[in-house]
Amino acid sequence: MKAIAVERGSSRPTLLDVSEPDPDAGEALLRTLRVGIDGTDHEVVRGNHGGYPVGDDYQILGHEAVAAVEDPNGTGLESGQLVVPTVRRPSTETESNEYFERGEPDMAPDGAYVERGIVGAHGYMSEFFVSPPEFLVPVPDSYAEHGFLVEPISNSEKAFEHAFAARSAFEWTPESALVLGNGPLGLLTLAMLETDSSPFERNYCLGRRDRPDPSIDIIERLGSTYVDSRETPVDGVAEAFEPMDFVYEATGYAKHAFQTVDALAPNGVGALLGIPNDWAFEVDGGRLHRELVLENKALFGSVNSNVGQYEAARDRLAELPDWFLDAFVTGVYAPDEAESAFEASDDAIKTVIEFDTP
Ligand code: NDP
Incomplete structure (x- = not known):
């Protein structure tokens, strides 16, 4: 499948062909629709921030995503349901993850978490990704276009x-x-x-x-x-x-x-x-x-956010005027146009990579 990643030693986004992920028990398979780009992604690409997933020489980028459930795989999700994935996951390096257990991953100290697309875990800029359902926030079908804004x-x-x-x-x-x-x-x-x-x-x-x-x-x-x-x-x-x-x-x-x-x-x-x-x-x-x-x-x-704040964001997005969203999203790019999507200019505000539509 297509994935946009930064490779070790490089400071540009690159389109890679990687294998499609296979969900483990308790994980759903998600089909990526859109992934937004922000200042943090630019820092990850420049190598200022973040870290590669253990054992990999590349990191798949992207943490602002909206996706459709491709295969619920027994998680209770519905096939075709649109979701927004959260960013933080517990670090496998620490024994207990009290912050995740009480639904406050955003308050976890450095070392207790990885961040998909940012620190130590692959992000969402690929045709498919997998995730346990507790890290997926359901959004209405009408959110295929702008649901990636729920994260920021x-x-x-x-x-x-x-x-x-x-x-x-x-x-x-x-x-x-x-x-x-x-x-x-x-x-x-x-x-x-x-x-x-x-x-x-x-x-x-x-x-x-x-x-x-x-x-x-x-x-x-x-x-x-x-x-x-x-x-x-x-x-x-x-x-x-x-x-x-x-x-x-x-x-x-x-x-x-x-x-x-x-x-x-x-x-x-x-x-x-x-x-x-x-x-x-x-x-x-x-x-x-x-x-x-x-x-x-x-x-x-303040950094990151918890599921309750994602749910508040889902409601808030519905309040933003259409003209604002149209003016704010200045470019929608295909995966093979990633370099253009990452180009900074005074005319570009928010650019997004579109992998698929519902
Ligand atoms: P950008 O870097 O795209 O935006 C920063 C903006 O601040 C630019 O428009 C820049 O203007 C303006 N700016 C910088 N310095 C000055 C100054 N001295 N006077 C006036 N304007 C200035 O980043 P984002 O909007 O994506 O994110 C903002 C910050 O938040 C970044 O540092 C990012 O890493 C961080 N961030 C933090 C998160 C969190 O959870 N804490 C989540 C996401 C992002 P110009 O373009 O003209 O240079």
Whole structure:
């Protein structure tokens, strides 16, 4: 079968011909429909992040997928049912997997898990893959086209849940939110903040692009305000616009983690999702520490998501407007066009590989 992988020593995606997986007892065989590409995939290809599955010289890419059940193989799933697979699986290196047992794989520490398509396990960019049913979230038949977005949306559902939990000990009525980053994760999160079920009334999104730019068009069509970090750095946003009740960082630009403290309103909360490389720089730690304490601000990191957050993401996807999804998905590619799908350009926002249709 066709699989898109990165081979050891290479830094480009390659189309391979590999054998079709054979499901073990307790695993279903899934036929892949679409797999999205995000910043993490680019990092895996560049070799900055992740690790090869034990014993293999290549890693099949992809962690944002939607698939159809090809063979339920006694798992109780229905043939033809559409599903979205989760990313984390227990590591075989550790004896107990308490985090997986209690349905919190996203909170497991490094070493207790592998991540399909990212760290130590093959991903979903192949015509078929296998999985136990507990790692598959059923989605409606109408999700063949955009169901692959359930995974990235679930990462933000987790961040929202933790943000509200961090502010749940008092009456918190947030109105203003700032998303740092106009890449795919930032734009998707901004669209979530603009849905009818979101409590946020004024949303901002920070980038560093000149107009005309498709991501700025999306920001403004959503009804949000574009903030150019070259004119208004993150620590100047509170003064130039307004102090933010919620900041969601999706740039991976390490200074933003600290500047977020200044962008927050008193009692506000900042979620950090970006994954920067090492970068040493100076900050006024005393001032930031004092600001966090005296203004009751909170800052936390968030990665991955659990099945409940995938289910919330499945509902949230139905709320996103069609025009947004059309503008957001800028390219649908066949498996043998993988290199083009991975090409970065200012016009590309979210690209996807289509292996099959239902
Ligand atoms: P991208 O790298 O595609 O997007 C990052 C965006 O931030 C780009 O549009 C970039 O602008 C913008 N940006 C970077 N630095 C600045 C700056 N100084 N000022 C203004 N804008 C800036 O990544 P994704 O959207 O896919 O993901 C965002 C981050 O989240 C990445 O670090 C990724 O690894 C991480 N991630 C984390 C997850 C989690 O669960 N924690 C899940 C998925 C992703 P430009 O394009 O103009 O350079």
